[in-house]
């Protein structure tokens with residue numbers, strides 16, 4: 001039951017911008033976060049997230065966390081994207097609440113946005129959801145690890161890049177784990193957790209505690225390109241696009257058959273539009289480069305849609321028109 005006195009429309013309690021730290025190295029209390037002791041034994045019970053990347057997944061993960069009462073510091077390079085993200089987060093929080101996807105009676109967490117990772121010093125976990133590019137991710141993970149306490153879990157939400165590959169860029173590879181939230185994270189109750197060969201026990205315990213606080217069901221898998229879900233789903237969507245490209249059927253016919261005959265919830269091409277076709281092409285490229293599987297080479301149709309700016313729901317048009 002909802003707590004008395006809390007307005008329904010006030011799920012997004014605060015949307016503030018952080019201030020750049022003029023000294024660059026220390027937190028607001030003047031403590032160097034890197035000298036704090038590493039947490040051992042029990043995982044954190046207090047959660048405060050830093051989410052990197054205010055795109056499709058950064059927004060969705062932020063909604064999930066705020067809706068479960070966790071404070072979030074959302075970081076993106078692009079100030080305009082952050083401003084748009086704040087509007088989308090407000091709308092998606094209301095939608096998630098209407099759909100009964102959030103725990104009733106939980107006061108929403110506080111949202112702060114900013115363009116610098118330095119303000120992440122107090123985070124109990126960092127979730128990275130930046131563009132699916134190994135060099136970009138390695139750079140941003142390595143940068144933020146210098147500003148957080150050793151032992152703070154660094155969670156990459158990569159679709160396909162092996163966790164071990166990203167861990168190679170870090171001084172503390174034991175702090176890195178993969179958690180592949182699906183889109184939208186607040187509606188999909190199961191998350192794939194990828195344990196790299198160097199992921200530490202403390203990180204596994206901390207990510208389990210975090211997913212517990214977010215009421216997600218975790219399935220732990222071994223590290224590999226695309227893990228389980230992307231390794232299966234993304235080549236299947238690529239094949240669906242090839243069927244359209246070859247003129248065998250329209251996108252609508254492919255989706256109707258996959259829904260009606262095979263029980264796919266939306267059809268693979270509607271899923272492509274939900275994922276974002278640019279992100280799908282990036283993920284397929286990662287898979288193709290790392291597995292050599294020709295089924296993962298992005299189809300000409302997907303590449304053309306990206307060239308034309310038809311990125312799916314996020315741009316208003318992909319296989320379908322959302323205008």
Ligand SMILES: NC(=O)c1ccc[n+]([C@@H]2O[C@H](COP(=O)([O-])OP(=O)(O)OC[C@H]3O[C@@H](n4cnc5c(N)ncnc54)[C@H](O)[C@@H]3O)[C@@H](O)[C@H]2O)c1
Nearest residue numbers: 053054055056057076077129130131132140158159183275
């Ligand atoms: N879209 C999906 O359905 C889906 C599902 C599961 C996992 N993923 C993965 O989640 C990650 C994010 O995907 P998305 O769809 O949200 O992408 P997106 O393109 O919508 O957003 C990426 C965001 O990252 C920001 N960014 C890029 N470099 C940055 C940096 N150095 N620091 C801070 N921000 C930076 C960009 O400005 C952009 O706002 C990718 O790794 C993707 O593969 C996506």
